[in-house]
Amino acid sequence: MDITTNYMGLMLPTPIIAGSSGMTGSVKQVKVLADNGAGAVVLKSIFEEEVMNEYADFIQTAKKKYGESRYFDYDGQRNPIEYYDYVIREENLKKYIELIEGSKAAVDIPVIASINCFFYSVEWLSYAVNLQRAGADALELNMFFPPTDFKHSREEKEALYFEIAEKVTQAVSVPVALKISPYFTNLGPMIQRLSETGIKGMVLFNRFFSPDFDIDKMEVKPSFVFSSPTDLSLSLRWIAVMANKVNCDLAASTGVHDAAAVIKQLLAGADAVQVASCLYKNGLQHLKTLIDGLETWMTAKRYSELSDFRGKLSQERSADPAVYERAQFMRYFGGKKNVIL
Ligand SMILES: Cc1cc2nc3c(=O)[nH]c(=O)nc-3n(C[C@H](O)[C@H](O)[C@H](O)COP(=O)(O)O)c2cc1C
Numbered sequence: 001m002d003i004t005t006n007y008m009g010l011m012l013p014t015p016i017i018a019g020s021s022g023m024t025g026s027v028k029q030v031k032v033l034a035d036n037g038a039g040a041v042v043l044k045s046i047f048e049e050e051v052m053n054e055y056a057d058f059i060q061t062a063k064k065k066y067g068e069s070r071y072f073d074y075d076g077q078r079n080p081i082e083y084y085d086y087v088i089r090e091e092n093l094k095k096y097i098e099l100i101e102g103s104k105a106a107v108d109i110p111v112i113a114s115i116n117c118f119f120y121s122v123e124w125l126s127y128a129v130n131l132q133r134a135g136a137d138a139l140e141l142n143m144f145f146p147p148t149d150f151k152h153s154r155e156e157k158e159a160l161y162f163e164i165a166e167k168v169t170q171a172v173s174v175p176v177a178l179k180i181s182p183y184f185t186n187l188g189p190m191i192q193r194l195s196e197t198g199i200k201g202m203v204l205f206n207r208f209f210s211p212d213f214d215i216d217k218m219e220v221k222p223s224f225v226f227s228s229p230t231d232l233s234l235s236l237r238w239i240a241v242m243a244n245k246v247n248c249d250l251a252a253s254t255g256v257h258d259a260a261a262v263i264k265q266l267l268a269g270a271d272a273v274q275v276a277s278c279l280y281k282n283g284l285q286h287l288k289t290l291i292d293g294l295e296t297w298m299t300a301k302r303y304s305e306l307s308d309f310r311g312k313l314s315q316e317r318s319a320d321p322a323v324y325e326r327a328q329f330m331r332y333f334g335g336k337k338n339v340i341l
Pocket of ligand 1: 020044045114205207226227231254256275
């Protein structure tokens with residue numbers, strides 16, 4: 001049985017990618033993921049946001065340790081950011097490059113480096129070039145400009161997606177994937193237009209932190225960090241809708257917890273499937289369970305390769321394409337079809 005897949009021009013031995021998370025943040029774990037059948041790994045993102053948080057602490061510590069005189073002069077003024085640029089950014093990048101180099105030496109599967117793009121920075125370009133130089137087989141840009149930012153318009157935020165995707169794809173020769181959220185005003189056409197920027201893959205979708213309340217302590221607390229199997233439906237619908245409507249490969253992400261979910265995403269038309277939460281919940285060996293389940297199902301259905309069934313239930317090939325466009329809950333009720341619940 002052949003379960004290899006071509007994702008962004010990279011040959012993956014299995015269609016299941018270990019998605020970017022803490023699980024892909026060390027060479028040791030990357031090796032275990034590969035040993036358990038991951039088709040590729042997306043390394044934990046190099047986190048610009050984290051770097052910015054570190055910056056505030058760093059400046060305080062540096063002031064105490066060295067005094068103001070250690071800061072570089074810039075335009076005749078002392079500028080701690082210059083110091084931060086040289087020290088913290090370099091330190092973070094160095095650690096990340098070691099992660100790429102170590103992972104590349106440890107495994108044979110593709111190693112995809114990931115950059116979190118949560119606000120615009122000229123740094124994306126230099127990061128991208130450095131990560132390619134370190135040996136990354138591809139780059140994934142995790143891009144999200146918060147809708148809670150009231151200072152910038154929709155047009156400005158959307159334009160950034162195109163600007164960054166175009167600049168990064170021009171700066172590197174390795175394939176670039178864009179990982180996005182579903183929060184766009186006009187999602188289908190937006191995904192289609194983004195797929196035409198020169199990127200080779202899109203990851204639908206990332207999942208974000210959401211706050212919850214503790215009503216006894218009267219505090220804000222994090223809600224569930226991990227997805228649940230019921231979260232699958234959003235990415236499943238959009239992979240099915242966008243399959244064959246985009247100019248790049250598609251990787252499904254969010255809510256894939258078992259082999260059935262992997263199979264569904266492939267039937268929807270995904271070129272690869274990413275998993276994160278299920279590895280936290282069940283351990284890294286869970287990858288093996290997913291692969292076994294996929295192979296068992298393929299044997300029962302007499303499929304010998306993924307292309308035998310990939311996209312069979314996509315909107316384009318579905319017997320009932322309208323089902324993907326339906327928004328209201330419908331049910332068959334007393335012989336009458338499509339009664340709104
Ligand atoms: C603990 C944790 C850490 C994550 N860190 C990252 C990250 O650094 N970069 C990124 O692009 N996605 C990150 N993600 C998102 C996952 O890659 C994935 O897109 C999301 O969790 C949905 O997939 P899942 O349902 O399989 O978890 C993280 C997810 C979790 C649960």
